[in-house]
Amino acid sequence: MGRLVGRLFVGFTSSLICFIAYSPQIFVIWPWYGRELSVELITLLLPFNLLVGVLLWNYYLCAVTDPGRVPAGWKPDVQDNDGYEVKKLTRGPRFCRTCEAYKPPRAHHCRQCKRHVLRYRLTAHTDHHCPWVNNCVGHFNYGHFVRFLFYVDLACSYHFAMVARRVYAATQYWEDIASTELIFIILNFATCIPVLVAVGAFSLYHFWALSGNTTTIEGWEKDKVATLVRHGKIHEIKFPYNLGIRRNICSVLGDNPLLWCWPTVTPGTGLKYQLAEGDDSRGVAWPPEDPTKINTLPESDPNYKFVLPDNPWTFQNGSLNPHLEPSNTRRRPSSQRRLQSAAAQGPYSSLPPYHPDYDESQAEPAYALSSESSSGEEEVPDDEFGRRMGRVRVRRGSEGYEVKSVDREEVLRRFVEGRTHEPGRYQRYVPEPSSESEVEDGDADESIPLAQQVEQWRSAT
Known part of the structure; x- marks a missing residue:
């Protein structure tokens, strides 16, 4: 996705938020209260505008905050007691061949940003960063993203209740509604309800991921592990980053619960994460592999030495080359x-x-x-x-x-x-047949040197 397309998405989202936030106040609520400022009107609109203001502020922070990048020259601490993430095949530190750099825990490469993002969180079932904020959602802006979803749910719910109250009052007292007001009531319902349903379902998923300290990618991995456990292929393994609901939320929104709804900086550097305590939380590769799955790529062994097989026309492991197979029937x-x-x-x-x-x-x-x-x-x-x-x-x-x-x-x-046997290529030496005396003498004592045997043969003749 290019910069222009990303800015169009952000512009559309901002316009939709402003339309849902301010059009009902101007064309529905203000005429309903007779276009006069009153305490009751301020009491109704002030909380709604505060919610909209905090919503827009968190949306801005989510779009402009760097989600976190790997420092140049960063390397994992192999002497750390908590260990470090390794590759499944080589059992060595995670390394990205695209960036030519080591990968910290829970970091993944973003093809759009062309770099690694710390605690990379896919905001949807996609393989790129979130188009609605034109940015990746990672370690340092995930708190803003969660607050943004939370305030969208609150603001849309308040909006729906406010406009529904106006419609209820009109039907209760059989008031005449102006055509402009009726049009904007319909438009607000047509935009607010789908946003509330879609963002609400999306928010529930991310609130669940926040409570379990799970990214979207790790959520997919947990589903695969649950399937393996359900089929009896592996034993149940605890997710290594699940610290408990309270500590999971504190790792993203901060340690003070009073400031969870206020924009704050995510604690930590994003290069190292605390692991859960327990016998099965350390020293276990995550996600665990399917034991029934055959790994066709062997792990590289630094001590491996190639040994020439006995048969020169076979594969290096002693069997036939698996790539040399008969052609397909259709081909x-x-x-x-x-x-x-x-x-x-x-x-x-x-x-x-x-x-x-x-x-x-x-x-x-x-x-x-x-x-x-x-x-x-x-x-x-x-x-x-x-x-x-x-x-x-x-x-x-x-x-x-x-x-x-x-x-x-x-x-x-x-x-x-x-x-x-090729004529003219070699001069073959064919020894003369030995006499019976030579054979007998040679067979009598093979320990006698050849020179002494020659002398004995000469003296005998």
């Missing part, structure tokens, strides 16, 4: 057409160039469709010496070419034999 016709076009361009060997049995002169069309099985696999033909390699399965995919279970020593032996 197979298109794959066959691609293979036909590739075969028409020229001959290709069915073996990769690094394979010991690869022979460019005997290359044939790649992956012949006649030999392709229904599962996307094919058989390797006989090697260049006419020996049957067996029904060796070959899998291919977007990441390469793979052959199942070939003995490493056998591959090396055939590679050496294939090179040494």
